[in-house]
Amino acid sequence: MKIGTLSKATGVSRDAIRFYESKGMLTNITRPFEWNNYKDYGDKNVKRIQLIKHLQRFSFTLREIKELLHLKDANPNECIDKTKVLKEKLKIIERKIDELKRTREDILKIINH
Amino acid sequence: MKIGTLSKATGVSRDAIRFYESKGMLTNITRPFEWNNYKDYGDKNVKRIQLIKHLQRFSFTLREIKELLHLKDANPNECIDKTKVLKEKLKIIERKIDELKRTREDILKIINH
DNA sequence: CTAAACCATGGACTATGGTCCATGGTCAAG
DNA sequence: CTTGACCATGGACCATAGTCCATGGTTTAG
Numbered sequence: 342m343k344i345g346t347l348s349k350a351t352g353v354s355r356d357a358i359r360f361y362e363s364k365g366m367l368t369n370i371t372r373p374f375e376w377n378n379y380k381d382y383g384d385k386n387v388k389r390i391q392l393i394k395h396l397q398r399f400s401f402t403l404r405e406i407k408e409l410l411h412l413k414d415a416n417p418n419e420c421i422d423k424t425k426v427l428k429e430k431l432k433i434i435e436r437k438i439d440e441l442k443r444t445r446e447d448i449l450k451i452i453n454h
Numbered sequence: 455m456k457i458g459t460l461s462k463a464t465g466v467s468r469d470a471i472r473f474y475e476s477k478g479m480l481t482n483i484t485r486p487f488e489w490n491n492y493k494d495y496g497d498k499n500v501k502r503i504q505l506i507k508h509l510q511r512f513s514f515t516l517r518e519i520k521e522l523l524h525l526k527d528a529n530p531n532e533c534i535d536k537t538k539v540l541k542e543k544l545k546i547i548e549r550k551i552d553e554l555k556r557t558r559e560d561i562l563k564i565i566n567h
Numbered sequence: 568c569t570a571a572a573c574c575a576t577g578g579a580c581t582a583t584g585g586t587c588c589a590t591g592g593t594c595a596a597g
Numbered sequence: 598c599t600t601g602a603c604c605a606t607g608g609a610c611c612a613t614a615g616t617c618c619a620t621g622g623t624t625t626a627g
Contacts (some may be wrong), residue, residue, distance in 0.1 A: 345573065359575085374614070377623055379574060400557055427561050429616055434561070438554045444513055446548050448540050458603065472605085473585055490593055492604055516584070 347382045351390040358382070361393060366407050385404065437453060460495045464503040471495070474506060479520050481527065512543060 348355045362365055367389060369379045389410065396406045413421055461468050480502060484494045502523065509519045526534055527547055 343574075354616080355574090356616055357614080375557055377574080378576095379623080397614095398557070399561055400554075402612090404612090424565050427565050431558060431561050431565070434554050434558050438558070441513075441547050441551045441554070444511070445544060445551070446549070448512055448544050452537050452540050452544075456604075459624095468604090470584080490604080492593080501582055510584095515582090517582090549583080 342382050342384065342386075343379060344382060347386060347390070351394070352433050353390055353394065358390065361390065363405060364407060366393065366403065366408075370420070399427070399432060400434060427435060455497065455499075456492060457495060460499060460503070463500050464507070466503055466507065471503065474503065474516070477516060477520060479506065479516065479523060481523075486561050497501060512540070514543060 342350075344355050347353075347358060351358075357366075362370065367382065367386050369383050369385060371383070372378055373381050392410070392419055393403070393406050396409070397403075401409075409421065409426065455463075457468050457471055460466075460471060464471075471480075475483065480495065480499050482496050482498060484496070485491055486494050505523070506516070506519050510516075511523070514522075522534065522539065
């Protein structure tokens with residue numbers, strides 16, 4: 342699977358895919374042909390990119406996603422405790438919400454001075 | 455008032471002050487001496503930097519703060535409608551809160567699947 | 568066979584808010 | 598009179614998540 346195919350399969354731009362690749366977030370990319378240096382992004386990277394996009398929706402950063410992917414790669418049999426990871430992210434999001442609420446209250450105080 | 459004095463008066467680093475200056479956020483900076491090229495940041499910039507820091511606490515970006523400062527500079531007599539500006543910022547903050555709440559709900563759905 | 572579409576690589580650029588460093592000049596205290 | 602503290606300038610760098618461009622090589626459709 343060449344990068345264009347992968348791009349169409351995932352709806353993610355070629356450049357973004359190359360960006361993920363440069364960050365070491367993709368796996369098993371080969372260069373199967375001797376006469377050109379085209380890469381073969383395997384089927385697995387479709388799921389991988391879908392997972393990246395999925396976790397981004399939960400406001401995970403690429404750095405965090407990369408760590409999770411590497412954890413999974415290192416322990417392929419062991420299941421990652423999703424709940425734990427999500428709970429940590431939840432705390433961060435709740436802290437952000439609280440912070441914004443405080444800012445909101447501060448603004449409201451001034452508006453209604 | 456040299457930059458070091460201004461820095462101590464405001465608690466803002468020299469580099470940050472130079473950064474604000476480079477963005478055109480400060481005013482009336484002169485070079486009163488012929489024998490060196492030291493600048494004189496006037497007293498006004500103390501208040502100005504305090505205002506920058508104040509507005510940053512309300513999550514205004516430097517770009518926005520700059521615009522407000524320029525508005526004020528252009529119409530020194532006319533009072534800026536703070537309330538209007540703050541209400542706009544409030545809307546943005548509330549949208550962010552809502553977005554984070556949605557993300558929180560999505561995470562909770564998965565945790566309690 | 569040729570033109571368009573694709574591929575790889577590397578680097579520059581976007582916004583945000585600064586920090587850190589090097590260079591070279593100046594000022595003040597002892 | 599020398600040393601340390603200060604000043605100005607410019608550029609590089611940090612995280613974040615990519616996009617866009619140029620260059621040069623390859624593949625594919627008509």
